[in-house]
Amino acid sequence: MIVERRALGRCLVAAAVVLGSVLAAVPAGAAGRSELAVSTGAYDIAKTVALEAGFEYRFLPHAWGLVPAAGVVGTEEGEFWAYAGLRRPFHVAPLWRLTPGFGVSLYEEGGSGKDLGGPLQFRSSLELSRRLARGGRLGLAVYHLSNASIYENNPGANSVVLTWASPVSVAPVSPPRVEAARRDRVARWTVRGGLAGVLTRSDRARGERIRGSGEREQTAFRLDGGDGLGLAVERHLGQRFGLEAGVLQADIEAELMFDLAPPVAGGGFGEGIWGMNRGFCGLASLTAGLNFHLVPKRPADVYIGPFVGLARLSGVTISDLGQSFRYDFDDELVYGVNAGLDLPFRSGGP
Numbered sequence: 001m002i003v004e005r006r007a008l009g010r011c012l013v014a015a016a017v018v019l020g021s022v023l024a025a026v027p028a029g030a031a032g033r034s035e036l037a038v039s040t041g042a043y044d045i046a047k048t049v050a051l052e053a054g055f056e057y058r059f060l061p062h063a064w065g066l067v068p069a070a071g072v073v074g075t076e077e078g079e080f081w082a083y084a085g086l087r088r089p090f091h092v093a094p095l096w097r098l099t100p101g102f103g104v105s106l107y108e109e110g111g112s113g114k115d116l117g118g119p120l121q122f123r124s125s126l127e128l129s130r131r132l133a134r135g136g137r138l139g140l141a142v143y144h145l146s147n148a149s150i151y152e153n154n155p156g157a158n159s160v161v162l163t164w165a166s167p168v169s170v171a172p173v174s175p176p177r178v179e180a181a182r183r184d185r186v187a188r189w190t191v192r193g194g195l196a197g198v199l200t201r202s203d204r205a206r207g208e209r210i211r212g213s214g215e216r217e218q219t220a221f222r223l224d225g226g227d228g229l230g231l232a233v234e235r236h237l238g239q240r241f242g243l244e245a246g247v248l249q250a251d252i253e254a255e256l257m258f259d260l261a262p263p264v265a266g267g268g269f270g271e272g273i274w275g276m277n278r279g280f281c282g283l284a285s286l287t288a289g290l291n292f293h294l295v296p297k298r299p300a301d302v303y304i305g306p307f308v309g310l311a312r313l314s315g316v317t318i319s320d321l322g323q324s325f326r327y328d329f330d331d332e333l334v335y336g337v338n339a340g341l342d343l344p345f346r347s348g349g350p
Helices: 175-184
Strands: 003-007 024-026 031-041 050-060 067-075 080-087 096-108 119-129 137-146 157-170 187-198 205-210 216-236 241-261 273-293 301-313 316-320 323-328 331-343
Touching: 003 316, 031 067, 031 137, 050 157, 067 187, 080 119, 096 137, 119 157, 187 241, 187 331, 216 273, 216 323, 241 301, 241 316, 241 323, 273 316, 273 331
Parallel strands: 003 323
Antiparallel strands: 024 187, 031 050, 031 157, 050 067, 067 080, 080 096, 096 119, 119 137, 137 157, 187 216, 205 216, 216 241, 241 273, 273 301, 301 331, 316 323
16 A cells, blocks of 8 residues: 655635634623633643743632633743633532533644643633632633544643632723613623634646556545534624634545556556545644624624634545545745624623
8 A cells, every 4th residue: 555645735725614602702891800810830731841930810709600721821931822711610618619610722742742632622620719808719620632533632631720810890880871881881801702613715636646556547636625613702892893813623534546557558647546535634623703683682692704814724534545644834924804793692791
C-alpha cells in the first residue's frame, strides 16, 4: 500500500456559523455585583506538577443562579488556555459557598507543555470559598481539563488552586426610573452556545504522478462543510452592534476523487478506473467579529456579521482503490460570515 503525505494550505476561507440558546445577558443598569478573581496553584498534579496562574471574570448571576465566567490560565511550562463557561454557587453556610462549574477551553500546549490531544478542551471545576470582611472571597478549587475523547489522545490534567475574588460594583438604577430603565436598557454582554454549521469554500487540490508500473495516477481533494459546537461572548455596543469573540469545534467532511489509467501502446493512457471516498478532519478555531442585530429587544434576536479568526485542522487519511492518502494542514487565518438566532432563557436580565 502506497501512502502519500501532502500539505494543503488555506483550505478554509469562508464559514457560516449558527449559534443559539443565549445562556446569559448582563443588562445595563442592573443592580448587583460581578467578581474579578485571580488564582494560583499546581497544574497536572498527577504527573508533571507545574505552577499555574490565572485570571477569571465572573459576570452577574442570572436565570437559575447561573453565573457566566471567562478566564485565561498559563503555566511555567508554557501551556496556555482561555475558557468560558458557567458557574452555579450554592450557599452551604452563612459565609461559605460551594460552586461547581463547567466550561469550554481553547488550549495551546506551548514549547514544552503537555499534549492534551487537541486545542478544544472541557473544564469542570469545584470551588469551596469563604466570604471575607470586605466582601471578597478566598477559596480552594480543583478542576479537570480534558477533551472528552473527541481526539485519539485524551490524557487530561487536574489542578488544585487557591482563588481570591474581589467584587466589582455595578451602580443601581435609581428607584423612580426603574421601569423606564427596564424598557430602554440594552444588554451589555451576551454569552451564547449551541450547534454550529460550517460551510467551507476550497478549491480542489489536484495531483498527478506516473507510477513505477507506468500507470497514471490522478487525485482531486477538497473540503466540504460540517457541523459541531460553538461558544461565544459578545460585548454590545448599542442596540444594533456588538463585538464577538468565540471558539468553534467541528468535524469537516473531506472528499477524495481518484483515477488510475493504464499506459497504452504507442503512448498515452487508456480508460482507467476511478473512485471517490470521504473522510473527516477536526476543525478548531478562535474567531472575532462584528455582529449586526436585526431585531433587538425581541424575544428572538437575529444577528449577522463578518468575522476573522485562526483555524487549526487535524490531518485526514482517505483510502481508495487500495491506496491511502494523507492530507495535513497548516494553521490558517480564516474569514467569513457569522449568523445566528438568540433565544434567551430569560429576557430583560435578573
